[in-house]
Amino acid sequence: MARNFDSDDPSAQASESSNGGNSDATAASDDNPTDSSTTATTPVPDGESVTFGWDGLRAGFLACLPVAVGVGGYGVAFGVLANQAGLSLAEAALMSMTVFAGASQIIAVELWADPLPIAAIVATTFAVNVRYALMGAALQSWFRHLSPGKIYSSLVLMADENWALSMQELASGSRRGSFLLGSGVALWLCWVASTVLGVLAGESVGDPAQYGVDFILAAVFVALAVELWDGRSTLVPWLVALATSVLAANVLSGQWYIPLGGFAAAVVEVVRHDG
């Protein structure tokens, strides 16, 4: 499986200019001398030095705990909804343990009916979660030298919140590749525990919006945007993503606007890269 990692690997260039990791100079001189601004890369293109140890695991776990407690508000909400939909405690807990994707679980139990609309539930789950494919792919520049086992175990525990925190961690220059897994463990524990709590609490829980819990995810993403801003070269793809997502959100149901926005920006960047 590890066969073709090195053949296509731009990190060979990146490591020439090792600290700060800007491979523009070498990359641009090869085939694109006229427009070096479009070749700007993420701050850490050098995936070679990314580690995977206890240090990162612990750091990720601790950094994500406050966020995970906030996410627990949604977990309680999910538990309550699952309970109302007729799922048993064991069934709701099993869903949180294995699916572990909040928005899709909440939407699924809203679709829950007798007889079960199986195809609709599974298809909607995939549509809501397909954004994770792009989010996972976005981690490749940091993860390319880690073993498949480490990468895939980390990705199974990937959710919006710990993806965002891990992107922030790695974008700011950290090499701790196990940060995603550590933060995922914190989220998973809180998600499962709060699901159980929600089922048991039944209908006696109020609206999570009144504590501002619903704003945490947006705040995480705003902070992340600040971290990922990479100067003016970022402007065009971000405007494309913004326009596409707002338009798509108005036209399409579900959360298709997220993969569509990211995809449109990537396509525009690939086209721009050619000159």
Added chain:
Amino acid sequence: MADVLSLDPLVVGVILAMTVVTVVAKVGGIWLVRHVEVSERLQAGLDVLPGAIVIAVLGPELAAGGPAEWGATALVLAVMWRTESIILALVTGVVAVVSLRGLF
């Protein structure tokens, strides 16, 4: 309390199907990228993905929000820009959105 632990085979089946498509989504993207030759141009496209997805999540959410969410977003932006502390930015955002929702 016996039914607390009940596991309907059909429900378990649906949950497992949901798990399979979710895992495919979570690991599928990076699997593709790792097994397909990545040219420099494609890499440039992938490099803008993180920021673009962040913006794609935020755009419609903010468009659907109101003055309270916009004000809190501006505050998070300012605090993050000046301090680069995510905890400080998050606390500011939550306090701000609750306060502003009280006003509007």
